[in-house]
Amino acid sequence: MAFVKLILQVPRSLFLANSIAVRRNVYCCARISETNVSDAVGKRRIIKGWVKALRNMKENVFIDVSDGSCSEHLQVVIPKSVKPSNLTYGSSISVEGDIAMGPNGRVELRAETISVVGECVVSDGYPFVPRKKYSQEYIRQYLHMRPRTNSFGSLLRIRDLATAAIGDHLRSRGFVGIHTPVLTSNDCEGAGEVFSVRPANEGLLKSMKKEGVSDEEAYFNTKVFLTVSGQLQLESVVRGLSKVFSFGPTFRAENSKSRLHLSEFYMIETEIAFTKNIEELAKEAELLLKSVTNYVFDKGASDLRIHGAPEPDWLHKTFDIISYDEAIKILEKNTDRLSLPLKYGESLSKEHELFLMHHTSGVPIFIVDFPKDSKPFYMKEASHDPTKAAAMDLLAPIVGELIGGSMREDNYDVLQSKLSSLTPNLDWYLELRKYGNVPSSGFGMGFERYLQTIMGIPNIKDTIPFPRWPHNCKF
Amino acid sequence: MAFVKLILQVPRSLFLANSIAVRRNVYCCARISETNVSDAVGKRRIIKGWVKALRNMKENVFIDVSDGSCSEHLQVVIPKSVKPSNLTYGSSISVEGDIAMGPNGRVELRAETISVVGECVVSDGYPFVPRKKYSQEYIRQYLHMRPRTNSFGSLLRIRDLATAAIGDHLRSRGFVGIHTPVLTSNDCEGAGEVFSVRPANEGLLKSMKKEGVSDEEAYFNTKVFLTVSGQLQLESVVRGLSKVFSFGPTFRAENSKSRLHLSEFYMIETEIAFTKNIEELAKEAELLLKSVTNYVFDKGASDLRIHGAPEPDWLHKTFDIISYDEAIKILEKNTDRLSLPLKYGESLSKEHELFLMHHTSGVPIFIVDFPKDSKPFYMKEASHDPTKAAAMDLLAPIVGELIGGSMREDNYDVLQSKLSSLTPNLDWYLELRKYGNVPSSGFGMGFERYLQTIMGIPNIKDTIPFPRWPHNCKF
Incomplete structure (x- = not known):
């Protein structure tokens, strides 16, 4: 031995x-x-x-x-x-x-x-x-030292508490967590707002390159992007597991310096098979929001006090559901209080969203039945109105749109006609509808915006350990 | 109203x-x-x-x-x-x-x-x-349908169970979960095995480009890579929160088609302040491994049966700790049973690691005190031997190296002398040692390899919903 x-x-x-x-x-x-x-x-x-x-x-x-x-x-x-x-x-x-x-x-x-x-x-x-009390802008200059401050230490603990609570809640509702990929050959929403990815090592690229293939495609045999959403992959998995979610980083290559945008941010996405209508989905979203917030305010009370964040009034109120048309009517009656013009059919601007929040005294509200033309290919038409999409947005204080969701187009032929012109590479997505197909729906919630709304944090850069935005990727 | x-x-x-x-x-x-x-x-x-x-x-x-x-x-x-x-x-x-x-x-x-x-x-x-029973290789050709199979459905549920258990265990030990960034301007280990990132939209690049800046740097003002490890950022946060972990995707641009490598994989990383020695860290790693595995085999019994995975014998055994020199001695005595040559000072090959696992009858074993020259700049020298690094690897069945960790170089001057020649861009990392510094240590565990070892899965591609490897990035 x-x-x-x-x-x-x-x-x-x-x-x-x-x-x-x-x-x-x-x-x-x-x-x-x-x-x-x-x-x-x-x-x-x-x-x-x-x-x-x-x-x-x-x-x-x-x-x-x-x-x-x-x-x-x-x-x-x-x-x-x-x-x-x-x-x-x-x-x-x-x-x-x-x-x-x-x-x-x-x-x-x-x-x-x-x-x-x-x-x-x-x-x-x-x-x-x-x-000495420092402004968040000052502290943000020293990202590597920021976790030593009382306020950011609290933020990090609350962020983790909410992370755990989201997983716990969704699992208790029967969802299975799925790690959807960061690297993808889909350019999901068809927009040009993606980052592309390739090996940094030119020697490696050369050694891997097959004939007639560009540098960009050499490593994976295809152009590869950073994900903007795990939805399409969740739609694959939901056809085996019925209720799934993902919680991970997503990316946007926009030149936006707004207080609500990051180049890298976290998103919770759910996908539910056999759903009948958008109201069922809204109910699930409302439950998630309330259950997690309730938990965070219960367990994180002392950290939330550091941020001066009171328990939101809406925790014990029902979120109403109004149609896009009704939201427009409210805004039209108040054009004198709005600086941006309102155009029927277009997405609501941040100002419009926040005005609606003012109007409900800060209680989040679902907007449904959006004009179909403003929405992406994967959304299903509303059953009662062919001009509308079966989609919903949840508006919340401070951030406006917090959650977005829809019924997915589950009809093979309808989806095929939409896809052919728009997106190559998505044959697999269409094929999901071919065998043992099911209606499904899902929503996504921006995690940093969630923290902003419950903690009253004006700038999204103060909700994530190492924020990335245009011209800024330190550490 | x-x-x-x-x-x-x-x-x-x-x-x-x-x-x-x-x-x-x-x-x-x-x-x-x-x-x-x-x-x-x-x-x-x-x-x-x-x-x-x-x-x-x-x-x-x-x-x-x-x-x-x-x-x-x-x-x-x-x-x-x-x-x-x-x-x-x-x-x-x-x-x-x-x-x-x-x-x-x-x-x-x-x-x-x-x-x-x-x-x-x-x-x-x-x-x-x-x-009909299908081979994993066959099913892997249909990644978008794979979640419908009984075996992969089980894998996905076990994967989620383990994900939840890891978070729960670490939080119960006082760790705070941190979302370390995917996009980073550090090229952590100095190797060329990274993916680089830039916006896909050329128009956007042009509009953002400042004078004298390359296309690659236009969006962020710096070259940006996909993370290979969140360690350096965790070392920043641990200097405020004492015990932190991350659990997220990491990336390697290697041309490896091995059954143990992916281009995108998940890693659990911990960082602990005020640690005294590598044995303390090994204890924490052993506890994590046993606690999570125990939970998974308790709650996931029926899914594990589908994979024919018995509860590992090692769950109730203590993991021994041997030095690199001792591991080499064992291997030297068995060169007749090894195909690869053994060279003192180099990393162990996969064959060597798996031979050691055979030698312990499948009980994981820590190897410590590696020759310093084979290890990266951030590792501290072993206190009892200046030729050794205060590092550890945990070997496990099927995968060999499962966990790697080290004491971090916490001496400002020593670190400065190592950095100057190697890595620009890491002044912030050095500065962490300047104010209220603490000794720290941490380890990383590959999540897919963990699933391989507890479930007996030969190929890592069968442990993740949408595997990415050279020439493969579908869906």
Whole structure:
């Protein structure tokens, strides 16, 4: 048994199961989310984190420490005798002591030993100084440091809470999550707003290139783009699993610097087989929005307080459904309050959408029955009106359109006649309708816009860790 | 109140809350996962799904129906009098009747009415025929139909179960999920194995191009690539949140057709601040692997049976840790059983990795202390040996390397000296070490390889809905 012998020659400390040092560390080193509670009083703890504030008093130094596990900071009381000289705002520390209830009823850690892990010399170019509030625009200049700020730390925790809640909710409704591809040879909506992709290595391209094929097509034998939507692929999978969703990055190569657009953003997309009408789909979308928001406001209360975000009133109200024609009528009656002209048949502008939100006092509203000509090839005609598409948009505060969905064209012949002129490469999509076909519908929700609307964040760039937009792709 | 009036004019059926039709539908239409259980016996149900098998008996037709909600099919008994003439294998149906216990103790639905939603004329080019087993290679030719097969339906459900379990486990360990960007201006590992990205629309490029800037840089003001790893960005975020992970698509522009490589694949990456040594990191990786696998085998038992995948023996064994030098010694003693030559200092080949797995009888093993020269710039030197990197690989059956991780170089000066010659554009990464710095470490696990190892799937292309590899990017 040569192998067993070899293993036995490995230093004892390398064996996890036997390593007392590792176990002790796991036992003693706690996170602030589990420490900053009255249950912990009387216990000994090692805390590691960053100094967020520092106050020199007569005999003690008080510091507020964050480790990013929650929005709360732990107050640490350090006798001046043990305070390291390089303990400053922004430095990382390791501190050991007992948890106690402070005189003001606040849990605190009474430090016996403390060491500075990494210094922070603010005057040496650190972009943040103590006790100063910064604008989001300022903080955004330092994307790599942004997660250290209280407000963006909170945003990241809420973003993750919502991510988990969306998956949990949809799975509880019987949806199966599908990783739809980022790389695609479809140019889904037919627009030119896509990014194209090829290997950076010219040598590789040359070695792979077949005769008569362009550089762009050399690697995959076809032009390849970054996905603008996983819908078409979900329509394939839904014909086996009945209810599916995807939640991943999508891309738009637009030259837009608006506060609502990113070049890379996240989208939740659902697809449901055997659906009868757009109202059924709207119901599913409304349920998702309310269920996830309810969860986020329940579990993320303290992080949401940092953003001053109150629970939305609409959580307990039913979302109405109006037709496009009715939305136009409302807007027509209020043209004196609108700067942009209104043209029947066109998409609503952001101003129009936000006016409707003002009109409903901020309660989201579904708009259905859009003029068919303004909508893409895959949408089905409304059963009661051949000039309309069986589509819906959900408008929400701050962002306007938050969710868009439709019944899909499931008639082979109708789809074929629409496709032939528009999109090559989509024979497979047509073929989905040929065997054991089903009616299906689905919606997509922009995840960053969702965070904007529930947290009241004006600029979408402040909802994603590393935003990409025209002329900006740092880090 | 003009608005209220308008809303009241909307047809009543458009109001979800009042729509009896919608409510009734939700009540009656059930999924097979909730129906194919003895609790449902005696209840009336509408089931919608696809015909997977059809047997004509004397008075009744028996069909097996799947709706993708679980691996089990529901047996439906149809009196010949109500059987539609176009009811065939592969067609989609809607069937209503009572749930009963069949004579063989199997739950069945006794159809009163049944309709074919979408026909399936197998002879008209449908790639699957009844009662035939197909190879994965055959099914892979029809990626858009693949989710309809029992085996791939099971794979997709297991994939989603594991996706959810990974998030749940890591969050329960205090990690915050971070969406690291797909588009990046870093070329992380310095290799040429990246895809580059630019808008497909030449007009847009022209309109955005600033003087002296190449086409490739026009949109973002910099060359932009598809990420090969979110590690560097996680190292930014971990300096605010202490424990973070990402789970998303990553890309490699390699010309590899191996059964273990894809051009687009999913990776779970973790980053942990204040870590002391590589063993602590290995412990976290081992815990993730066991916890998620345990959950998947608990909740996904019936889908795993379809793949003939038994619960791995290693679930209840400790993973050993051996050094690279020790691994080499084992291999050297067995050169007669290896076809590839062994050269000290180089990475292990797939054959070597799999031999080690054979050697441990399939129990995963960590290899640590790799020669430093074979490892990338961001890895820290092992504290006990300046010729070694504080890195680890976890080897697993079928795939060999499943997880790779390291302590990160956290010394500003050491990192600076490594960076200057190698990678421009990474000043921000260096700067992370300047203010409130912390030691950190992290690991990455290939998600598709994880599925291969627990499900015993030889080819990685059979673990992802729409695989992309050289010369293949369909759908």
